[in-house]
Amino acid sequence: MKTLCKTLSKSLFILFILGAGQQSYAHMMVAQHGTLNVIDDGVFMVLSLPVSSFAGVDDDQDGKLSEAEFTLHRSVIAKLVNENVILKDSTGKLTLQGMMLSLVTSHHSPKQPASQLVVMGRYALVDPSSLLQYQVDLFGNKAAEQSLDITATRKMDNKKQTLKLSPNNNQMMFFE
Numbered sequence: 001m002k003t004l005c006k007t008l009s010k011s012l013f014i015l016f017i018l019g020a021g022q023q024s025y026a027h028m029m030v031a032q033h034g035t036l037n038v039i040d041d042g043v044f045m046v047l048s049l050p051v052s053s054f055a056g057v058d059d060d061q062d063g064k065l066s067e068a069e070f071t072l073h074r075s076v077i078a079k080l081v082n083e084n085v086i087l088k089d090s091t092g093k094l095t096l097q098g099m100m101l102s103l104v105t106s107h108h109s110p111k112q113p114a115s116q117l118v119v120m121g122r123y124a125l126v127d128p129s130s131l132l133q134y135q136v137d138l139f140g141n142k143a144a145e146q147s148l149d150i151t152a153t154r155k156m157d158n159k160k161q162t163l164k165l166s167p168n169n170n171q172m173m174f175f176e
Helices: 002-020 067-084
Strands: 023-025 033-039 042-050 085-089 096-105 116-124 132-136 148-154 159-165 171-174
Touching (some): 033 132, 042 085, 042 148
Antiparallel strands (some): 033 042, 085 132, 096 116
């Protein structure tokens, strides 16, 4: 039964990722917020980050990413996420698997450039009950982009914790 639940949770995440496509709509994740959901042996992350936190990707300097800029700089953005969004457990830094990047656009004007993008992916855990350390070093230029509200949940014991990260407090331990 446990294997079936694990397979179903992974399958649902993959279906969610595939259904999200290239662009996300604004209701998917509130700007400057994120979630970390520990389910079985994985941590599923959804994180909304400001475009201004990614140096060198906003070619026209308008504070937003067009679809063309996003396509051109996707690999740079992915590299910056891997370097600056870090989850560690007792074994060290975990690898973000199946990363998906999506522009956050409005229902009313989905072709307009976006000021936020959503990062989704999964970290594999060796021990689901281990202490976790989460660090983010991607903050924007505006005052409203200087903090991230993260909600972490762990299904096995129904624990929930809220974290607030900022440039001066960019890492937190959770599930102590």
